[in-house]
Every structure is written in structure tokens, then in C-alpha cells.
Amino acid sequence: xxxxENGKIAQRRFGGHTxxxxxxxxxxxxxxxxxxxxxxxxxxxxxxxxxxVTFFDxxxxxxxxxxxxxxxxxxxxxxxxxxxxIFEARAVTFATGGFGKIYKVSSNAHxxxxxxxxxxxxKGIPLEDMEFYQFHPTGIYRLGxxxxxxxxxxxGILRNKDGERFMERYxxxxxxxxxxxxxxxxMVLEILEGRxxxxxxxxxxxxxxxxxxxxxxxxxxxxxxxxRTFAHADPVREPIPVVPxxxxxxxxxxxxxxxxxxxxxxxGNDKVIxxxxxxxxxxxxxxxxxxxxxxxxxxxxxxxxxASGLFIENQLKEGISHKSVSNDDIEQGMNRLxxxxxxxxxxxxxxxxSELQTIMQNYFGVFRRxxxxxxxxxxxxxxxxxxxxxxxEDKSSxxxxxxxxxxxxxxxxxxxxxxxxxxxxxxxxxxxxxREDFQERDDDNWLCHSIYMPGKREIGKRAVNMxxxxxxPFEPKxxxx
Numbered sequence: 001x002x003x004x005e006n007g008k009i010a011q012r013r014f015g016g017h018t019x020x021x022x023x024x025x026x027x028x029x030x031x032x033x034x035x036x037x038x039x040x041x042x043x044x045x046x047x048x049x050x051x052x053v054t055f056f057d058x059x060x061x062x063x064x065x066x067x068x069x070x071x072x073x074x075x076x077x078x079x080x081x082x083x084x085x086i087f088e089a090r091a092v093t094f095a096t097g098g099f100g101k102i103y104k105v106s107s108n109a110h111x112x113x114x115x116x117x118x119x120x121x122x123k124g125i126p127l128e129d130m131e132f133y134q135f136h137p138t139g140i141y142r143l144g145x146x147x148x149x150x151x152x153x154x155x156g157i158l159r160n161k162d163g164e165r166f167m168e169r170y171x172x173x174x175x176x177x178x179x180x181x182x183x184x185x186x187m188v189l190e191i192l193e194g195r196x197x198x199x200x201x202x203x204x205x206x207x208x209x210x211x212x213x214x215x216x217x218x219x220x221x222x223x224x225x226x227x228r229t230f231a232h233a234d235p236v237r238e239p240i241p242v243v244p245x246x247x248x249x250x251x252x253x254x255x256x257x258x259x260x261x262x263x264x265x266x267x268g269n270d271k272v273i274x275x276x277x278x279x280x281x282x283x284x285x286x287x288x289x290x291x292x293x294x295x296x297x298x299x300x301x302x303x304x305x306x307a308s309g310l311f312i313e314n315q316l317k318e319g320i321s322h323k324s325v326s327n328d329d330i331e332q333g334m335n336r337l338x339x340x341x342x343x344x345x346x347x348x349x350x351x352x353x354s355e356l357q358t359i360m361q362n363y364f365g366v367f368r369r370x371x372x373x374x375x376x377x378x379x380x381x382x383x384x385x386x387x388x389x390x391x392x393e394d395k396s397s398x399x400x401x402x403x404x405x406x407x408x409x410x411x412x413x414x415x416x417x418x419x420x421x422x423x424x425x426x427x428x429x430x431x432x433x434x435r436e437d438f439q440e441r442d443d444d445n446w447l448c449h450s451i452y453m454p455g456k457r458e459i460g461k462r463a464v465n466m467x468x469x470x471x472x473p474f475e476p477k478x479x480x481x
Contacts, residue, residue: 001032001039002219012153014294016179022480025177029295034150034222037298059085060404063333064092064119064276065325069263071275073325075333079404082397086330090320091312093277094120094253094261095305100133101353102416103246104361107139107146111408116282117252118411121418125263125273127452128284128462129251130415131422134292134432135366137183139245140231141203147223147242149294152176154219157207158187159239160195166204171481178481181291181432184244188366191243198241205239244366248297250288250432251422253278254451254462257285259308264451268460275320277312279305286449290431340406346391349405353412356383360416364423369436373424380417387413418452425459426450443476 002010009030017026032039048055058079065072073088099114100106117127137158138147152158158176160166170186171178178186187204190196197205208216208223213236216224220235227233233240254262254270259277262270280301287300363376390406428442429435449462466473 001030001036012150013177014149014153015177015183016174016293016481017177017295018174021474025174029153031150033218034148034220036295040298040302056085060407061115061119062337062407064094064123065329065333066123066125066273066276067323067329069271069273070323071273072323072329075325075330077337077403077407079399079401082400082403084330084334086325088322088325089275090316090322091275091277093259093279093308093312094282095278095280096282098249098252098281099412099415100246100249102357102360102412102419103133103365104354104357105139105142105144105243106246107136107144108246113408113412114415115408115411116278117418118414120253120261121414121454124454125261126254126454126460127252127415127418128254128449129286129290129422130249130418130452131426131450132250132290132430132432133246133419134180134248134250135184135244136180136247137187137244138206138240138242139247140226141198141241141243143230144243144245145226145230146245146247147206147226147240148220149177149180151206151208151220151223153294154215155211157210158183158242159205159207160190161197161201162195164195166190166195174481179291179479180247180294181434182479182481184366185434187242187244203241203243206235206242207239208235209237209239248292249281250284250286250290250292251450252282252284254449255279255283255285255304257304257307258311259283259304260311264460264462270462277308279308284449290433336407336410337403340390340392340403341395343389343391346389347386348393349390349402349409352383352387352390353405353409356380356387356409356413356416359383360419364420367434367436368423370424370427370438373420377417377420377424380413380420384413384417417457421457422450422452422459441476441478447476 004010011027012029012031013025013027014029017028019026059076061074061076063075071092076085094116096116097112098108099112100108101113157165158167167175196202224235227235227240231240255278259279261273261276261278263273265271359376359379363372390409392403392406394402428438428446430441448464451460451462453460
């Protein structure tokens with residue numbers, strides 16, 4: 001981590017970080033220049049190598065085996081050879097990340113296609129809070145590549161075509177470091193009202209040059225490199241063109257604080273899936289509520305990843321029964337792959353994926369409206385059969401990335417559809433979910449989690465846990481910046 005002169009870990013401001021419930025800004029986020037996540041990843045990997053952890057690189061999970069409410073293992077496809085592998089296990093943890101590739105413009109990697117939640121959906125396991133997708137304010141124009149909030153934490157300023165620091169109008173106190181949803185929506189409003197930058201007026205500028213070259217090189221080296229490479233703008237001398245980019249999913253696989261995945265029994269009560277865990281962005285604990293603050297995703301990973309590991313370790317010490325995966329399980333897990341391999345007609349995955357992403361971008365973006373979302377769901381319904389009949393032209397085995405794209409497409413569709421149905425069903429605005437036709441928060445009807453029910457393709461409700469063990473819960477109130 002970056003350090004202060006006295007040797008202590010340095011901390012910077014991030015969007016929405018305040019003390020005493022908004023009375024003053026908080027210098028809370030520990031950091032390593034602007035590559036904090038990368039440094040945590042490197043440290044974790046080095047630790048795994050030192051402990052002799054085995055990695056099965058380039059393996060794609062096809063199915064998870066859950067019998068009588070107990071997880072038994074996974075079935076996976078080896079990309080290098082095309083072989084099928086059975087991983088029997090007493091405990092399985094999904095840490096598959098988000099699924100931002102449901103949108104056209106996203107900061108997410110190409111591999112983040114909702115494979116974890118998509119596989120579970122097909123097993124009848126519900127998903128939670130799927131409507132709450134965060135759009136990060138500063139994605140590189142047209143590409144969506146993320147420019148860290150560290151830029152604004154160090155003093156970066158957003159300006160419109162008139163050079164105005166427009167966030168002073170929307171958030172007079174926090175300005176550019178208001179909550180991400182507030183900043184992203186403000187940027188979109190500036191563009192819609194004709195104050196966007198560039199010849200098409202479809203972006204705004206992130207200004208960093210006033211910070212000085214020495215500060216930028218020391219504290220924001222990653223942003224300098226990304227801007228010069230992909231935006232063709234040198235932040236030392238000129239502003240960077242930015243737009244909101246799909247970034248983080250607050251919802252996902254419902255879990256408890258030990259990382260145990262949850263489903264619902266016949267009476268709608270929480271039921272633990274023995275032997276199955278989820279953590280990170282794929283999971284919904286839910287500590288982020290309807291809108292995550294910057295830095296809390298890494299905190300979430302570390303806290304609940306560790307909690308899951310400790311819980312699994314204790315269970316293994318106590319003894320967990322083991323049951324082998326049957327031949328019927330294997331055949332069932334192979335159904336989707338076999339259908340793709342045997343396809344003789346249909347459309348290719350990239351074509352269908354692009355259409356799916358366009359629908360999500362146009363109808364379920366930063367601002368949402370009921371009639372638009374109904375139209376979007378109708379388009380998704382029309383797309384469903386085409387996705388199920390995706391065609392694989394190249395049937396070769398070794399490193400066939402087209403086969404992986406076809407498998408990912410079907411998981412991507414399920415997570416996108418869950419997002420669409422949950423967004424249309426929540427008739428209020430809360431956190432990252434902003435509706436033009438329901439602009440206020442409705443605590444009487446919607447102070448709850450949404451639960452997307454597989455099969456029914458509709459949402460139910462799950463109570464928010466307001467019973468804390470060590471302190472009184474915060475009463476819901478209007479956010480002001």
C-alpha cells in the first residue's frame with residue numbers, strides 16, 4: 001500500500017465517503033497508487049503459489065451438482081483439449097465476479113458473463129437484487145474502460161462543454177465525489193440537456209492537468225497509461241473524454257455472512273445449500289444495499305472471502321459426508337454443451353451477444369422507465385429462442401473459443417433477463433436503480449430485497465435484516481451531498 005511519510009498506510013477520499021452520516025468527507029480508502037485491486041490480486045496469487053494451491057487454468061464450469069439440497073461438485077470443460085472433467089468436492093465456492101458484459105459499454109473484462117449466477121439459475125436457485133447495477137462515472141469515451149475514482153479522489157474535476165464544474169449544481173458539498181450513481185446520472189443529464197463535449201456532444205471531460213505532472217506520475221500512473229493508450233489524451237496537458245460505464249452488480253447469489261448460498265423453501269424462508277458458497281461480486285450478502293461505495297468491493301472480497309474459507313475449514317474439521325457424482329448427473333450437465341456441439345443451423349454467438357447488449361444498454365441503462373423496460377423485456381423474449389439455438393460452426397476441440405462464447409452467451413442471457421425483470425418490477429427509485437416514472441424512494445413497499453424466481457420469471461420479496469448484533473441499525477433517510 002502507498003504510505004505516508006510517517007510510515008502509516010495512506011488514505012484518500014472516495015465518492016460518498018463521509019463521517020457522521022454526511023457531515024464531513026472521510027479520508028477512508030487505503031490505496032496502492034491507482035492499482036489497489038491489482039496489488040491485492042498479486043499478493044493473493046503469491047500466497048497461493050507459496051502454499052501449493054493447484055490452479056486449473058482455462059477450465060469452464062458447465063454445471064454444478066446439487067442433490068437433495070447438498071452440493072456435490074462441478075462438471076467442467078477443458079478449453080485446451082475439449083475434455084470433460086468431474087470435480088467432486090465437499091465444498092464448492094463460486095467467485096465468478098460480475099456480469100457487466102450484459103451491457104454494450106462496460107468496464108468489465110470480456111470473461112465476466114454471469115456464468116456463476118447463470119448456472120445456478122438453471123438449477124432453480126433464486127437470484128437477489130438483480131436490478132441494482134452501478135454505472136461508474138468515468139469510463140473512457142466509447143470504450144468504457146475504467147478510470148479509477150482515485151482520479152477524483154486526488155482532486156480531478158468533471159467539466160461540461162462550457163468548462164463548468166457542473167457537479168457543483170447537483171451536489172454542492174461533495175461535488176465530484178458524490179455517490180457514483182449521483183455523478184453518473186448528473187453526467188447523463190448534462191449530455192441530454194445539450195452541454196456534452198465533443199462534436200456530437202455525447203461525453204464530458206475529466207480534468208487532471210491542474211494536479212501537476214509529479215502528482216499524476218506518483219499517484220495516478222495507471223490512469224495516465226490508460227488515457228494515453230486508449231483515449232489518446234495526455235492528462236498532464238489535456239482533459240480526458242469520459243462517459244458512465246456499467247461497472248458493478250450489487251445483487252447476485254444470495255448468501256449469509258459465512259458465504260453459504262441461500263435458496264427459499266416452499267414457505268419462502270431462507271434455506272442454506274449445504275456445501276455451496278459464493279463470495280465477491282457474484283454474491284449478494286448484501287453489505288452494499290442498492291448502491292456500493294468506492295473501495296467497498298475489495299473490502300467485501302477480503303472480509304467475506306476469508307469468512308467463507310474459515311467456515312469451510314471448520315466444517316471439514318467436523319466432517320462432511322461425501323457422495324459421488326452419478327452418470328445421470330454428468331449427462332444432465334452435458335445437455336447444453338451437447339446441444340451446441342450438435343447444432344446445424346442458427347445464428348452465431350457474437351451476433352446474438354451484440355443484440356442482447358444493445359437491448360440492455362438502450363432499455364435498462366442509467367435512467368429507466370416502465371414502458372421502455374416492458375418493450376425491452378418483449379425484445380428479450382423474442383431473443384430467447386434464438387439464444388437457445390445458437391449455432392457453433394467450428395466443431396474442433398482444442399482451444400475452441402467460439403464454443404466458450406456460445407456457452408457464455410446463454411449464461412449472459414439469463415443474468416440479463418433477471419436484471420430486466422427485477423428492474424421493471426421495482427416501482428421506485430433507490431440507489432443505482434433510477435426510474436423516471438417513479439422518482440422517489442418507496443420504503444413502505446420496497447424497503448426489501450428483490451428475489452428473482454427461476455422458472456416463474458418474476459420477482460418476489462425478501463426482508464432486509466434490520467436486527468444488528470453490535471449497534472443500532474441506521475434508519476433510512478434521503479441522501480444529500
